[in-house]
Amino acid sequence: MFPIISKEILAPTISKFVIHAPLAGKKRKAGNFVIIRVIENGERIPLTIVDSNLAEGTITLIVQAIGKTTKLLCSMNAGDSILDVVGPLGNPTPIENHGSVACVGGGVGTAEMYPITKALKGAGNRVFSIIGGRSKDLVILEEEMRAYSDEVFITTDDGSYGQKGIVTDPLRQLLMNSQSGIKAVYAIGPLPMMKAVSNLTKEFGVHTLVSLNAIMVDGTGMCGGCRVTIDGKMKFACVDGPEFDGHQVDFDELILRNRSYLDFERMANEQLLKEMASSHEVAP
Amino acid sequence: MTVLNPLKPSERMKIPRQHSIEQLASDRVQGFTEVSFGVDEERAMIEATRCLECKNAVCVEGCPVGIDIRSFIQLILQKDYAGAVNKIREANYLPAICGRVCPQEEQCEAVCTLGKKHMPVAIGKLERFVADYEMEHNLFTPPVIAERRDEKVAIVGSGPAGLTCAAELAKMGYRVTIFEALHAVGGVLRYGIPEFRLPRKVLDLETDRIRGLGVEIQTNFLVGRTATIDEFFEEWGFSAVFLGTGAGTPNFMGIPGESLPGVYSANEFLTRVNLMKANKFPDFDTPIRMGSNVAVIGGGNTAMDAVRTAKRLGAERAILVYRRSRQEMPARQEEIHHAEEEGIELLLLTNPTRILGNENHTVTGMECQRMELGEPDESGRRKPVPVKGSEFVIPVQIVIEAVGQQPNPIIQATTPGLKTGKRGVVETNEKQGTSRLGVFAGGDLARGGATVILAMRDGKQAAVAIHEYIQSKLRVEENKVIVSTGAEVVGT
Ligand SMILES: Cc1cc2nc3c(=O)[nH]c(=O)nc-3n(C[C@H](O)[C@H](O)[C@H](O)COP(=O)(O)OP(=O)(O)OC[C@H]3O[C@@H](n4cnc5c(N)ncnc54)[C@H](O)[C@@H]3O)c2cc1C
Ligand SMILES: Cc1cc2nc3c(=O)[nH]c(=O)nc-3n(C[C@H](O)[C@H](O)[C@H](O)COP(=O)(O)OP(=O)(O)OC[C@H]3O[C@@H](n4cnc5c(N)ncnc54)[C@H](O)[C@@H]3O)c2cc1C
Ligand code: SF4
Numbered sequence A: 001m002f003p004i005i006s007k008e009i010l011a012p013t014i015s016k017f018v019i020h021a022p023l024a025g026k027k028r029k030a031g032n033f034v035i036i037r038v039i040e041n042g043e044r045i046p047l048t049i050v051d052s053n054l055a056e057g058t059i060t061l062i063v064q065a066i067g068k069t070t071k072l073l074c075s076m077n078a079g080d081s082i083l084d085v086v087g088p089l090g091n092p093t094p095i096e097n098h099g100s101v102a103c104v105g106g107g108v109g110t111a112e113m114y115p116i117t118k119a120l121k122g123a124g125n126r127v128f129s130i131i132g133g134r135s136k137d138l139v140i141l142e143e144e145m146r147a148y149s150d151e152v153f154i155t156t157d158d159g160s161y162g163q164k165g166i167v168t169d170p171l172r173q174l175l176m177n178s179q180s181g182i183k184a185v186y187a188i189g190p191l192p193m194m195k196a197v198s199n200l201t202k203e204f205g206v207h208t209l210v211s212l213n214a215i216m217v218d219g220t221g222m223c224g225g226c227r228v229t230i231d232g233k234m235k236f237a238c239v240d241g242p243e244f245d246g247h248q249v250d251f252d253e254l255i256l257r258n259r260s261y262l263d264f265e266r267m268a269n270e271q272l273l274k275e276m277a278s279s280h281e282v283a284p
Numbered sequence B: 001m002t003v004l005n006p007l008k009p010s011e012r013m014k015i016p017r018q019h020s021i022e023q024l025a026s027d028r029v030q031g032f033t034e035v036s037f038g039v040d041e042e043r044a045m046i047e048a049t050r051c052l053e054c055k056n057a058v059c060v061e062g063c064p065v066g067i068d069i070r071s072f073i074q075l076i077l078q079k080d081y082a083g084a085v086n087k088i089r090e091a092n093y094l095p096a097i098c099g100r101v102c103p104q105e106e107q108c109e110a111v112c113t114l115g116k117k118h119m120p121v122a123i124g125k126l127e128r129f130v131a132d133y134e135m136e137h138n139l140f141t142p143p144v145i146a147e148r149r150d151e152k153v154a155i156v157g158s159g160p161a162g163l164t165c166a167a168e169l170a171k172m173g174y175r176v177t178i179f180e181a182l183h184a185v186g187g188v189l190r191y192g193i194p195e196f197r198l199p200r201k202v203l204d205l206e207t208d209r210i211r212g213l214g215v216e217i218q219t220n221f222l223v224g225r226t227a228t229i230d231e232f233f234e235e236w237g238f239s240a241v242f243l244g245t246g247a248g249t250p251n252f253m254g255i256p257g258e259s260l261p262g263v264y265s266a267n268e269f270l271t272r273v274n275l276m277k278a279n280k281f282p283d284f285d286t287p288i289r290m291g292s293n294v295a296v297i298g299g300g301n302t303a304m305d306a307v308r309t310a311k312r313l314g315a316e317r318a319i320l321v322y323r324r325s326r327q328e329m330p331a332r333q334e335e336i337h338h339a340e341e342e343g344i345e346l347l348l349l350t351n352p353t354r355i356l357g358n359e360n361h362t363v364t365g366m367e368c369q370r371m372e373l374g375e376p377d378e379s380g381r382r383k384p385v386p387v388k389g390s391e392f393v394i395p396v397q398i399v400i401e402a403v404g405q406q407p408n409p410i411i412q413a414t415t416p417g418l419k420t421g422k423r424g425v426v427e428t429n430e431k432q433g434t435s436r437l438g439v440f441a442g443g444d445l446a447r448g449g450a451t452v453i454l455a456m457r458d459g460k461q462a463a464v465a466i467h468e469y470i471q472s473k474l475r476v477e478e479n480k481v482i483v484s485t486g487a488e489v490v491g492t
């Protein structure tokens, strides 16, 4: 059992959890993730290790409630426990001093971007960060990102905060501006966003690393469910990734694969809502 | 020894081999309950009387772990079923599992003297009978454990190799911890072999008995990532490590259409069902896609388990597509027979060339090619060659590939100096030692894919070697102590 030490609501659908999982936290590096199973009947899902505290034996996860498992987790509180946590999984992000880099986070992807941003700053890079969200509510970790960035750009689809538009707008400007001297781009967010970023940076010939959120089961290389096509070759996102060269990723294929279980997910979601509603009814 | 069996050999030979009692095929495909109920006491007794009690019991040599088969059969004749299973347990700590999944027809039963002219003794069925009898009647008595030792041994992976190595070392008194990446124990026995061949109740009981020996099992621990082998020695204080991480990484054919949703590796398909209970969705959260027509590619045990599972998930047509002929199929005869009873279609001498999808990117069919058998290849089996222009399409919505597996690369990549051969198979000597001092390996990791009993054999062998290794290291250290005290004496 892995107890939840604390919980903080970052946005209406996004919560931050500090969880006691000393083994997963001990060796984790930026880019690593864990696989968790919340309850006995639950699914195994991957979540990025956003931070860890060696002395306390904790890891930090930031979770967006989008389906049954993430909603269930987000309904839990400090004092509750998660059944299984295994990690750190995946390859750590290659961190080097490129000179200038851009770190692009979209939605909850900003949470996954944060440890990488921190590590890139630590390696001596000049860091330009771009945080995107659909609306003001979904722009997360602004303060945390500012602490490790030389400059931060914020975009919202509806213009409710920062610049109206999408993350590629400020990125294009940065790439066009020779003064920024961007040598590498790191992008994490929804697949269409990472695809757009990769298409843009390809025009400029700037190396781009993206983190692929393939559907996983074991996370140890045993099922092949997380297979993605990179430069025409099959790779397993959990052991060969999760980060890959954005210019080599077949995004369209992954977008399709990630829709494999839509009907099931809808059904599970409806069932959870029903359960939650009925548990409210019995509550005094 | 008193004569237990008054029958003359010629009379024994006349008794027909006893069959298992099996669930009707039409009933069993409705769910995941066990196909075979084994033999009952009466049949077991008849079967035991068939044994010739050979002076030179060749069956024992045919058994990879050397179970004293003749003796346990004699104990059955004395109705000492608990004694019989304990006799087995001296050599094999997982009798209820091996009685169900071992290919006895290729091992002990293949060499059984009675089999020369008649049908061999049904050794596997007797093994299962005594194990089940013990289970049903609560007769299990834990073995004696040697005095507790201080040395700690780490076992990586909780498949049959790891479980066996752990059990043997625990019985010798070592402090043993198994590290398992998944949340559940058993390796392929848990996520690969379906319940209808190996009920979870049996697996849970056998693994609980290993815990009962004092073995600690740490799940959710991916060795190489959570901690490395080097750290096991330097920080965790382990004296030796056994690697039993299996060969779990699935191969894919590399044909067009493989990335379509609806195409699975057999490992993923079986894991979703066996480990995650996708068959019980939405009571369990993990989903699985199904269709009315399912094609499974391959001819081994894995393919057979996948195709029979697909049938149980409701496929009207569950089709096994194999590129050679029936004779070359590596699956156990018994499994092929069971599959056919269940209405599984065998599409032999057929090789898939392409998986077809529609505009919604769901699988609609699989293009195949007819094959014919040519010259024998390096495996000694006749090599299949495509028949030109023989392409045809079978309409399917789900494709499952069971075309081989290889070792998971994480341990090899994170353990400097660990020598590997073809496809990441870890090299071992006859004592299961690897190129790294104090690191031993066995099972599918060292064989590239084999059987439960061979994995167990390696685990046992390694336990003996680990014991020798630790004891010789202790002797060296002891000598050092003597030398140093000697020096002190000289000094004063
Ligand atoms: C390496 C990696 C790191 C991730 N890090 C984070 C993170 O830090 N924070 C966060 O909020 N999310 C993260 N995700 C995404 C997260 O795993 C999914 O949101 C979650 O699995 C959805 O499950 P659900 O039951 O709530 O939703 P569902 O309704 O079941 O699914 C919603 C969508 O999530 C995806 N998904 C479903 N099941 C899985 C699965 N088993 N594995 C992966 N994706 C799945 C599918 O695309 C699906 O359409 C990460 C994914 C990966 C691969
Ligand atoms: C579907 C299927 C059906 C089969 N049917 C039969 C049969 O009927 N009869 C028969 O004799 N054989 C059968 N086999 C073969 C048999 O199951 C294997 O030969 C046997 O399980 C190998 O045992 P093992 O202990 O070497 O590894 P495995 O059983 O593969 O176990 C390895 C374990 O190690 C864990 N692991 C891997 N990497 C790590 C790591 N880095 N850290 C921690 N843990 C790790 C894995 O999660 C797994 O639990 C079948 C195989 C399959 C796939
Ligand atoms: S070889 Fe066959 S007949 Fe002889 S002892 Fe073994 S089981 Fe009995």
Ligand code: FES
Pocket: A215, A216, A217, A218, A219, A220, A221, A222, A223, A224, A225, A226, A227, A236, A237, A238, A239
């Ligand atoms: S999640 Fe199973 S191989 Fe990657």
